[in-house]
Amino acid sequence: MKILPLLTTVFLLSPVTTPFLVAAAHSNDFSRKSGFIQGREFASRRDANFRNALVPKSAGSTDEHRTRANQVAIVMPVSEKASTKNAQALDATQVRLLPGSPFYERQELHRRKTLASLEPDRLLFHYRALAKLPQPEGINAGYEGWDSGFLRGHMAGHYLSAASRMAATGDEQYRRKVDYMVKELAKCQDALKQDGYLAAFPTNAFDHLEGKPGDYGGVVVPYYTIHKIMAGLLDSYHYLGNTQALQIDMKMADYFEKRCASLDPEQWEEILRTDKSRNPQNEFGAMSDVLAELYEITGEKRHLMAALRFNRSWFVDPLAKGEDRLAGLHANTHIAQAVGLAHCANITGDPEERKASENFWRIVTREHSFVIGGNSVNEWFDRPGVEVGASLDKQQELPPTTAESCNTHNMLKLTARLFERKPNAEYADYYEQALYNHLLATVAPDTGAMTYFLPLRGNFRTYLNGTYCCVGSGIENTPRYNEGIYFQRDDSLWVNLYIPSELDWRKVGMVFRQEGDITRGETVRFTVVKAAKKSIEVNFRIPGWVSRPAILTLNGKRQEMEGKPSTYVSLKRTWKAGDTVTLTLPAALYLKQAKDDPSMVSVFFGPVLLAGELGHENMPNDFADKDAYLTLPAVAVPDITSSSHNPADWLQGDPNSPLTFTAHNTGKADGIIFRPLYEIHHQRYSVYWRIRN
Numbered sequence: 001m002k003i004l005p006l007l008t009t010v011f012l013l014s015p016v017t018t019p020f021l022v023a024a025a026h027s028n029d030f031s032r033k034s035g036f037i038q039g040r041e042f043a044s045r046r047d048a049n050f051r052n053a054l055v056p057k058s059a060g061s062t063d064e065h066r067t068r069a070n071q072v073a074i075v076m077p078v079s080e081k082a083s084t085k086n087a088q089a090l091d092a093t094q095v096r097l098l099p100g101s102p103f104y105e106r107q108e109l110h111r112r113k114t115l116a117s118l119e120p121d122r123l124l125f126h127y128r129a130l131a132k133l134p135q136p137e138g139i140n141a142g143y144e145g146w147d148s149g150f151l152r153g154h155m156a157g158h159y160l161s162a163a164s165r166m167a168a169t170g171d172e173q174y175r176r177k178v179d180y181m182v183k184e185l186a187k188c189q190d191a192l193k194q195d196g197y198l199a200a201f202p203t204n205a206f207d208h209l210e211g212k213p214g215d216y217g218g219v220v221v222p223y224y225t226i227h228k229i230m231a232g233l234l235d236s237y238h239y240l241g242n243t244q245a246l247q248i249d250m251k252m253a254d255y256f257e258k259r260c261a262s263l264d265p266e267q268w269e270e271i272l273r274t275d276k277s278r279n280p281q282n283e284f285g286a287m288s289d290v291l292a293e294l295y296e297i298t299g300e301k302r303h304l305m306a307a308l309r310f311n312r313s314w315f316v317d318p319l320a321k322g323e324d325r326l327a328g329l330h331a332n333t334h335i336a337q338a339v340g341l342a343h344c345a346n347i348t349g350d351p352e353e354r355k356a357s358e359n360f361w362r363i364v365t366r367e368h369s370f371v372i373g374g375n376s377v378n379e380w381f382d383r384p385g386v387e388v389g390a391s392l393d394k395q396q397e398l399p400p401t402t403a404e405s406c407n408t409h410n411m412l413k414l415t416a417r418l419f420e421r422k423p424n425a426e427y428a429d430y431y432e433q434a435l436y437n438h439l440l441a442t443v444a445p446d447t448g449a450m451t452y453f454l455p456l457r458g459n460f461r462t463y464l465n466g467t468y469c470c471v472g473s474g475i476e477n478t479p480r481y482n483e484g485i486y487f488q489r490d491d492s493l494w495v496n497l498y499i500p501s502e503l504d505w506r507k508v509g510m511v512f513r514q515e516g517d518i519t520r521g522e523t524v525r526f527t528v529v530k531a532a533k534k535s536i537e538v539n540f541r542i543p544g545w546v547s548r549p550a551i552l553t554l555n556g557k558r559q560e561m562e563g564k565p566s567t568y569v570s571l572k573r574t575w576k577a578g579d580t581v582t583l584t585l586p587a588a589l590y591l592k593q594a595k596d597d598p599s600m601v602s603v604f605f606g607p608v609l610l611a612g613e614l615g616h617e618n619m620p621n622d623f624a625d626k627d628a629y630l631t632l633p634a635v636a637v638p639d640i641t642s643s644s645h646n647p648a649d650w651l652q653g654d655p656n657s658p659l660t661f662t663a664h665n666t667g668k669a670d671g672i673i674f675r676p677l678y679e680i681h682h683q684r685y686s687v688y689w690r691i692r693n
């Protein structure tokens with residue numbers, strides 16, 4: 001998230017045309033000469049009542065001004081709420097973490113400390129101020145930093161998302177706080193008397209986006225923050241059944257639907273065009289995603305149409321063809337757009353949006369990601385294939401500005417939506433990689449503070465002292481640990497992550513407990529606590545990293561299975577309470593070579609990325625502004641001198657400390673301690689190493 005002044009654009013306002021509800025055009029049929037968009041039908045059309053309409057196009061517009069709403073209208077399941085989902089994530093309403101993993105520890109740290117320290121009345125301060133409602137006694141300010149600046153009010157949305165998830169696992173203090181905040185936000189919305197508008201900043205921010213004069217108060221990315229508020233309210237409804245939150249959200253949707261529909265298509269295109277510079281004038285978050293979610297709740301067609309409005313042809317069309325045009329673009333702006341595309345495509349079945357979201361995921365994970373599963377240098381996507389080489393950012397190699405946390409927060413959302421579309425171990429493998437080696441590593445295990453960037457060679461992490469975007473995403477990340485573990489469809493369950501947890505799978509009446517910490521090399525043990533009354537298929541993921549065949553037992557008896565890496569093994573039976581399954585996933589040390597330089601390597605043990613500790617030299621207090629230390633030089637990272645690419649030949653394990661290794665027979669790297677990146681904090685470290693003979 002960059003703070004940049006909005007490039008002022010003066011728009012010509014034209015009369016409102018039929019905005020987007022009835023159009024049915026596609027690029028192949030676009031006619032500039034006629035002044036009309038020629039409709040055509042998709043083969044997968046479901047709504048027999050839909051008429052293939054012609055829509056007047058405003059003068060001077062070009063094919064760049066088409067909206068996705070125009071193009072996919074006729075595949076929308078208007079009357080049947082159809083879905084192309086083949087699986088569904090099970091979340092904190094049915095999954096809780098059990099002790100015995102770093103995920104549990106960091107979630108509890110945030111539950112008890114980091115999230116608990118946020119005061120609802122301070123999060124509400126700017127909302128009440130705008131609505132001219134009195135502040136409670138002793139509340140004189142909101143939280144400093146971005147939450148009082150250009151992202152004013154974003155933390156309230158993130159807080160609702162985080163606290164709702166904490167509350168869903170039985171935490172009453174968070175339920176009370178969520179209910180209170182929702183009640184107070186409803187008062188603010190009513191007091192504003194602006195047709196459902198709710199924010200912590202005035203509508204001038206949107207006027208400014210639309211090219212109108214006036215003081216916009218420095219709020220340059222208002223839709224970004226609106227998305228967070230709407231998402232927080234929907235989470236309050238989803239996790240806690242808070243219907244007032246849903247009502248607020250629907251009123252907000254009405255306001256923005258009207259506002260967006262009143263704009264000339266060219267003006268709307270200009271506002272949402274984010275590929276013109278590395279720092280787009282408007283990062284609009286995942287508006288499409290949250291409106292699609294609202295549609296799934298309400299079944300109201302207008303909510304889906306509003307979502308589709310945020311899906312842009314200039315983004316979708318090249319991606320649908322598999323073209324990688326991401327170099328130099330602001331990463332999180334476009335990842336959020338891809339989340340919306342994936343969600344909409346899961347609802348509508350639109351083939352272009354399906355392809356575009358899948359290709360985006362493939363392109364980002366294969367061409368633009370580091371070994372931690374994160375992406376971006378100084379918030380931008382680099383050229384395809386650049387990993388350790390010279391980046392677009394001043395030709396620097398692995399500067400301290402790698403891998404913004406928000407990006408991976410959104411990549412996991414995208415991955416979950418794609419898995420729901422097509423259950424596939426490749427998606428789950430990436431989810432695990434990025435969760436263990438990026439998101440888990442963004443949280444300091446002592447203080448709970450979170451990072452913005454995650455340096456990868458010779459630098460240290462800075463833990464944020466303010467209300468940055470990544471703090472907002474960060475307080476959501478820990479309560480979200482519950483939701484990538486299990487997916488379900490009908491009578492099938494997928495076990496994607498091996499994190500100690502208990503699943504109360506209400507739809508089939510089955511309770512399923514998972515224990516054992518694979519990061520410590522332990523066998524995973526599953527126990528059926530309560531059995532369903534019918535046959536259930538359980539699909540266990542065999543991760544891509546297993547070093548030998550996995551071993552699966554059922555009630556102590558070894559099962560014959562193929563169990564190739566990156567596949568699933570299935571057990572289908574009528575389970576009984578007390579049934580146990582054990583899964584042994586052999587892990588070993590191995591190297592991964594960088595895409596652009598095979599002599600640069602990283603060390604893994606199973607799913608866990610190991611980093612080498614490089615001490616505290618020249619280190620200030622690391623709780624600071626996100627940019628405080630970006631100019632401090634990295635320490636030199638010694639090369640590993642070895643002819644062996646098997647790290648077991650030069651890393652000696654510590655018998656008393658799992659996942660701790662000491663380098664030997666490596667020349668200058670001798671003596672360096674390697675440990676999980678997520679366990680190394682408050683010191684310098686390296687993830688990438690040059691290996692030489």
Ligand SMILES: [Zn+2]
Nearest residue numbers: 001406469470
């Ligand atoms: Zn961020």
